[in-house]
Amino acid sequence: MTYQPVLPTGGLLGWRFLERTYGDQRAAYEASGAVERATDYFREKIGQITTAEELVADRRLLETALAAFGLSEDVNSKFFIRKVLADGTSDQDALANRLADRRYREFSRAFGFGEPGGPNTTVPGFADRITARFAERSFETAVGETSNSLRLALNARRELQAIAEGSGSETAKWFTVLGTPPVREVIEGALGLPKGIGALDLDRQLDEFQRRAEATFGTSTISGLAEEETLSRAIDLYLVRAGNDQGGPTSPALVLLRGF
Template identity: 40%
Template sequence: MTFQPFVLGTGLAAWSLLNSTLSSQKAAFNSKSVTQSDTRYFKDVFAALNTPTDIVSDRRILRVVLGAYGLSDDIENRHFIKTVMAEGVADQSALANRLSDRRYRSLARDFDFSRSPPAHKDAIGLVEKTVEAYLAQSFEIEIGKSNADMRLALGFKRSLEEVAQASGSNNTAWYQVLATPPLREVMQTALGLPSEFAQLDIDEQHQRMMDKASQVFGTSIISELSGKENADQITRRFLVMRQAESIGQSSSLQTALVLLSAIPVRR
């Protein structure tokens, strides 16, 4: 019998319970025979991945690679993924650089076949990093089958840290947040920005989100927001707002105010 990660309840109560069982659930999930088989196989053949075709033609390898970058839904889009990796990121006209979702750029940067040798051949620790990310993302996908908000919450801090580390400036980091659908959804919801916000010019979205973050969290610096205290606060606000939305539009604002009163606002 295989282990299925689970969430009980909704909102902050469910989040608290999930965190209390997280280590044991992850250990049980990672010990599944299929998971262990895929990660072991990926490690064994990694050195022999010489072309994009080597990756996209092997479903087990492709599952691990795409899963590590949160792109599992693209597993049937082999030609598209092959092009992303084949063109890499060095050329500004490369496909990955023209896509709004930064996850494709991360994939094309680490598995860049436009250069010789391919980027992954020289990347120290990429095997372990890919496997670790694959396991984390796979667990979150399973959690998301019963509660999509918990999946977003679980991946938020890790993804925000990755943006903070990969971006050369705070302005760039905020554009990366806007270009990463899961990060954008958590941040936009936590800041109470309406769905119509996405219709604004991207530069205006950028400025408004930074201003709102400063107002609500006391800082708009991504490296600070990715720290444990701030990331936890953002996550909790996201879940509170989601819980309020689920109760109903007529009472959502009042509910959110009551629930948020338990979360101190940084000044």
């Protein structure tokens, strides 16, 4: 049985509750049978996998691998995923490099099947790194079964900081945000930008995001937005605008019984 995160409500109030109970709920989730079985199987088998074809052929391994990068929805797109992995990222024409969503590049680069140095699946610590990502992101997915906006908030809190800490110019970091749908949705919502902005050319989108960020938060850089206080304000604004999207009520009595 998999532990289902407890969320008495969605929106900003639900976020405050989740912030307070995050550590305990994560621990309970990771100790659940389904999560332990998935991580144990991955640790046991991944060292035997040396090609993209072998990974895609093992559905249990593939499910864990994709979930670790927030790509679970692609589990049945085997030809596509095999191509993403087999091409690697070294060649600018590789499939992962031609996709707007940077998660595919991270996924392909992490496994290394198409890289000059060969696969990383036998490198010490690889299984631990992937299963740690899997546990974190699958917890977020479980949160999303009750409130998708809270799932996106958790993801943005982590990913925006990672983007800010990465290499590249501030413009490149903005393009990374614009090309990462879950992060983009939170920032777009926090800035109060209309969904139709995605129809504009990319340079115009960048200009609108930067202009609105400066007006709202006093900074037009990703590094500035990722600062703890500013990021917290951005997530709060996003959640206020998103409203309470809780998909299924959690009994207050159950919350009390569980001690949260």
